[in-house]
Amino acid sequence: MDILADLNPAQKEAVEAIEGPVLILAGPGSGKTRVITHRVAYLIRKVGVNPRRIMAVTFTNKAAREMEARLNNLVSGSVKDLTLGTFHAICARILRIDGKAIGIDSRFTIYDGDDQISLLKRSLVDLDLDPKQYAPRAIQSAISSAKSQMIGPDEFLKHGRSYFEEVVQRAYERYQKMLDESSALDFDDLLMKTVLLFRRNPELLERYQNRYLHIQVDEFQDTNLVQYELIKQLAGKYRNICVVGDPDQSIYSWRSADLRNILNFEKDYPDAKVVLLEQSYRSTRLILDAASHVISANRNRKPKDLWTENEEGMPCAVIETYTEQEEAQYVVNEVDNLMGRGEVKPGDCAVMYRTNAQSRVLEEAFIRYGMPYKLVAGTRFYERREVKDIIAYLRLIQNSCDSVSLLRIINVPQRGIGQRSLDELTQWARSQGVPEYRALQLLAESRDSAVDLPFSSRTVKVLIGFAVMVEGFIEKSRELKLVELFDAVVESSGYRHYLAGLVDGEDRWENVLELRGVAQEYRDMPPMEGLSAFLEGVALVSDIDDLEERVETVTLITLHQAKGLEFPVVFIIGMEEGLLPHRRSMESGDELEEERRLCYVGITRAKQRVYLLHTYRRNLFGGSEATLPSRFLQDIPKQFIAGKGLWDDEKEDDYTPVTSLFSRSAVKPLSSLKLEVGDRVQHQIFGEGVVISLSSNRDDQEITVAFDGAGVRHLLLSLAPLEKVDKK
DNA sequence: CGAAAGGCTCTTTTT
DNA sequence: GAGCCTTTCG
Numbered sequence: 001m002d003i004l005a006d007l008n009p010a011q012k013e014a015v016e017a018i019e020g021p022v023l024i025l026a027g028p029g030s031g032k033t034r035v036i037t038h039r040v041a042y043l044i045r046k047v048g049v050n051p052r053r054i055m056a057v058t059f060t061n062k063a064a065r066e067m068e069a070r071l072n073n074l075v076s077g078s079v080k081d082l083t084l085g086t087f088h089a090i091c092a093r094i095l096r097i098d099g100k101a102i103g104i105d106s107r108f109t110i111y112d113g114d115d116q117i118s119l120l121k122r123s124l125v126d127l128d129l130d131p132k133q134y135a136p137r138a139i140q141s142a143i144s145s146a147k148s149q150m151i152g153p154d155e156f157l158k159h160g161r162s163y164f165e166e167v168v169q170r171a172y173e174r175y176q177k178m179l180d181e182s183s184a185l186d187f188d189d190l191l192m193k194t195v196l197l198f199r200r201n202p203e204l205l206e207r208y209q210n211r212y213l214h215i216q217v218d219e220f221q222d223t224n225l226v227q228y229e230l231i232k233q234l235a236g237k238y239r240n241i242c243v244v245g246d247p248d249q250s251i252y253s254w255r256s257a258d259l260r261n262i263l264n265f266e267k268d269y270p271d272a273k274v275v276l277l278e279q280s281y282r283s284t285r286l287i288l289d290a291a292s293h294v295i296s297a298n299r300n301r302k303p304k305d306l307w308t309e310n311e312e313g314m315p316c317a318v319i320e321t322y323t324e325q326e327e328a329q330y331v332v333n334e335v336d337n338l339m340g341r342g343e344v345k346p347g348d349c350a351v352m353y354r355t356n357a358q359s360r361v362l363e364e365a366f367i368r369y370g371m372p373y374k375l376v377a378g379t380r381f382y383e384r385r386e387v388k389d390i391i392a393y394l395r396l397i398q399n400s401c402d403s404v405s406l407l408r409i410i411n412v413p414q415r416g417i418g419q420r421s422l423d424e425l426t427q428w429a430r431s432q433g434v435p436e437y438r439a440l441q442l443l444a445e446s447r448d449s450a451v452d453l454p455f456s457s458r459t460v461k462v463l464i465g466f467a468v469m470v471e472g473f474i475e476k477s478r479e480l481k482l483v484e485l486f487d488a489v490v491e492s493s494g495y496r497h498y499l500a501g502l503v504d505g506e507d508r509w510e511n512v513l514e515l516r517g518v519a520q521e522y523r524d525m526p527p528m529e530g531l532s533a534f535l536e537g538v539a540l541v542s543d544i545d546d547l548e549e550r551v552e553t554v555t556l557i558t559l560h561q562a563k564g565l566e567f568p569v570v571f572i573i574g575m576e577e578g579l580l581p582h583r584r585s586m587e588s589g590d591e592l593e594e595e596r597r598l599c600y601v602g603i604t605r606a607k608q609r610v611y612l613l614h615t616y617r618r619n620l621f622g623g624s625e626a627t628l629p630s631r632f633l634q635d636i637p638k639q640f641i642a643g644k645g646l647w648d649d650e651k652e653d654d655y656t657p658v659t660s661l662f663s664r665s666a667v668k669p670l671s672s673l674k675l676e677v678g679d680r681v682q683h684q685i686f687g688e689g690v691v692i693s694l695s696s697n698r699d700d701q702e703i704t705v706a707f708d709g710a711g712v713r714h715l716l717l718s719l720a721p722l723e724k725v726d727k728k
Numbered sequence: 729c730g731a732a733a734g735g736c737t738c739t740t741t742t743t
Numbered sequence: 744g745a746g747c748c749t750t751t752c753g
Contacts (some may be wrong), residue, residue, distance in 0.1 A: 060743080088743055113742075132748095187743055255742065355740055360744095380742090411730095418730045456729080540743070560741045582740055598741080620739090 003042050003074065007034070014275040015039045018047060018214070021235075021269035022242040023262070027306045028291070028604035029282025029566065032244055036218055037067055039242065040082070041074035043214055051081035055212045055234070058086055059219035061541055063564060083212070087227050088187060089540050091194040095185070096536075098204055102197050107532070109184040109395050109402045110539035114383060116140055116186050119404050122426075123174035134167050141254075142168045143175065147188035148224040148256035150195060152176075181435055183401040191226040198233045209237035219564070220245030220265075224256040232268065239269070247302065248295050251560060251598050253590070280306050282566055284313025287610055290640040291603040297635045298593045315642040316603070316610040318633060323624070324358075324574075327615050328365035331571050334611065335371065335554055338569065346372065348568040350555040352602050354580045358573060359556050370683065372553040376561050382538055386499065386508040387515050391538060393489045397473045398531055400437040407436065410466055413498030417466070421459045440467035469493065482530035486519045559602045570606035572599070575614040575630040599632045680725040681705060688725060 004012055014024050014035045026032040040056060043049040058064045064085050071079045083090060096106050111119065120136045120143075142165075146156055153173040157165065179186065185193060198205040215235050217223065220243040223231075235241035243265060250259055266272055280288055288308050296303070321327040331351055338344045351362055359375055366373040381387060389412055392405035400406075407426075411417040429439035443455075444464045455463065469492065477485050490496050490512060499505040499512070518538065522530040555567070559580075574580055581595035603610055612633060617624045675681065679691045689707035703722075 086743065190743090251741075252743090254740080357739065357744095414731080416730070420729065459729090558741065579740095584740065594741095 003038055010277050011035050015042050017273050021272040023265050023272050023274045024244040026244055026246055026277040029280040030277035037070045044075045044078055051078040053213040055083040056216045088190050091190040094194050101201050105183045107399050109399045111184050111186045115404045119178055120175050123171055123178055127170055127174055139168050139171050143172050144188050145256050147192045148226050182403045183399050195226055195229050213238050214240045217243045221247050221250035222252040222257040223261050224258050228261045248597055249601050253594055278306050280308040282607055284310050286313045286315050286640055287606050290316050290636045291600055294632055294635045295600040298596055300593055315640050316612055317642050319613045322616050324361045324615050324618055327573055327613050328362045332365045332369045332371055344569055346554045347552045350567040351571045352557055352559050352562050353573050362556055374553045374555050376557040384511055386511050397477050401435040403436050413494045415462050417462055482519050482522045482534055486516055559598045562605050563601050566605050568608045571611040572602045573613045575612045577628040580630050682723045682725045
């Protein structure tokens with residue numbers, strides 16, 4: 001097979017430019033992933049580069065896996081030798097192996113956002129600062145932003161000294177110290193410490209430089225300064241560095257992604273070859289044109305000429321509904337219509353939104369209609385309480401200095417250790433100059449001696465009991481396989497029993513079992529190794545990683561998560577001022593431009609059809625508020641829009657329910673079915689059942705049906721595909 | 729001294 | 744409408 005065979009000239013150029021620095025600017029749908037994979041395949045197959053000497057950095061684990069799969073088709077076998085993964089995963093690996101040189105224990109724990117916040121709160125309390133007055137989230141983001149620029153606690157104040165920044169500086173210092181004492185690194189540390197490691201150990205860096213002959217970075221527009229610094233270090237010797245990105249799809253500046261990286265690239269590597277990929281293979285012409293008009297309204301960008309040979313296709317549908325419930329109903333209904341005409345399968349459709357909170361109403365509509373869906377990250381799996389609890393037990397076993405985990409589970413399930421005792425424990429540990437866990441051990445050792453302890457004898461007893469239990473786990477961890485250890489922990493800690501007693505215990509137990517399933521994937525590894533690998537794995541996954549390549553159901557996803565994906569049919573809901581653009585972004589021009597890029601990313605995910613929805617009123621917890629359609633809708637000229645003439649001078653009270661060009665009807669008329677309790681009904685999906693209650697709300701009837709095979713369901717009469725069945 | 733029950737604030741996006 | 748924190752009860 002010829003690797004270059006089915007590439008267009010620009011793609012070919014990008015693949016063949018293997019020597020020296022290369023910057024590939026790739027528009028949406030221009031075959032970016034193709035280029036990257038073919039490049040790697042080309043290096044291995046045509047140029048004969050040893051795969052061990054190639055590094056490819058991706059933005060998510062999912063992207064890495066996808067690349068792996070595609071490469072397997074091109075160069076089966078050698079894929080496992082590549083260094084392939086996210087910045088964070090690659091850095092974690094480097095630090096586990098070589099971090100000792102800057103004092104990092106190879107068993108370090110990785111703290112996620114939640115852990116960071118709880119540690120930060122503790123450091124604020126330590127400093128006698130009120131966490132209410134100084135929002136931990138704000139401080140955390142300031143610290144993260146500092147770390148993304150390689151600014152340590154001591155250099156922090158050089159960059160300004162408002163009172164808030166002084167608070168941040170103190171918190172940062174304390175927080176970093178506590179991380180250190182816990183043998184833990186946060187996400188930003190993974191990157192920053194790696195760069196630091198290389199700065200302080202040039203000979204070590206050289207080893208890595210010598211190894212990596214070729215380095216590629218995907219989604220370059222979303223890298224931050226530390227990441228840039230890192231690749232600069234690694235590519236320092238051979239300079240075969242290829243970065244791929246699209247400034248118009250930069251949507252992570254709030255995570256310190258810095259567009260300057262793209263600009264700096266050409267400055268740092270003046271000999272860089274720049275390749276533009278401008279032909280789009282994804283969207284129809286009308287969609288691409290509409291998207292281009294949206295993004296062109298950004299002032300701070302380089303214009304580019306995207307084009308496509310695809311058919312013209314259909315204009316974007318702009319739809320106004322009255323409420324968000326109607327908005328959700330419209331989506332469900334339209335999917336059903338399209339399916340009814342055999343045009344799409346559910347898996348072809350995605351619904352995208354700005355904030356996770358918007359998914360709730362959608363979910364309700366999908367459930368009521370009985371249409372299956374896949375929600376990417378509602379409450380994210382690894383952030384669920386029970387999942388984090390179990391992980392905390394396992395982390396503590398691997399790294400007993402991990403105080404965040406210890407404090408998380410010391411009283412879960414309840415062991416009679418309250419806040420009071422915990423405060424005393426932390427203080428006592430501090431006074432002894434040891435981590436909390438060590439303090440517990442000391443407590444156990446000194447139980448008979450008449451030391452003056454700040455605990456009641458009852459408390460001492462439970463604390464020691466806890467320490468003994470964990471000690472037992474640690475011993476077991478040396479001989480038990482991960483899953484066996486997992487089971488032992490869940491059982492002996494009383495966690496399973498504890499869940500059984502909760503109202504929603506069953507759901508939570510399901511999640512524990514799902515986590516156990518993940519643990520099972522490490523079954524072939526020896527005891528301790530399996531534990532480390534598992535913990536590393538769960539620390540660095542994201543939700544998008546779990547989205548299977550081919551889903552059979554409608555996908556519900558945030559605009560951010562949708563980056564890099566494509567769907568034949570895309571619905572973007574909540575196209576309103578305050579939501580998209582988000583109100584928190586409306587004050588700064590730069591942030592507003594980022595919101596516009598987000599909108600652009602959304603539209604360009606679509607191959608065939610785009611629906612842009614906005615509501616007339618939207619519920620913001622208490623009351624409902626009148627909304628204004630998003631300014632981004634105005635950027636799309638009329639000829640690209642189907643539906644009503646949004647910008648004709650219609651008055652608000654001219655509002656009538658909208659009918660899209662594509663639908664038979666936007667919202668089905670209320671069902672003419674007359675049902676009573678006790679009637680038998682037939683549902684398209686759930687089969688037969690009996691009506692057990694009926695209730696009316698403002699404009700619809702809700703019906704509860706006990707299905708013979710599918711349990712009790714609440715449905716909306718106007719939506720549910722129901723028919724009455726004659727009683728026998 | 730710890731666990732359960734009501735009032736408060738906010739809601740952006742995530743490796 | 745939820746989490747979080749403070750108050751009240753056991």
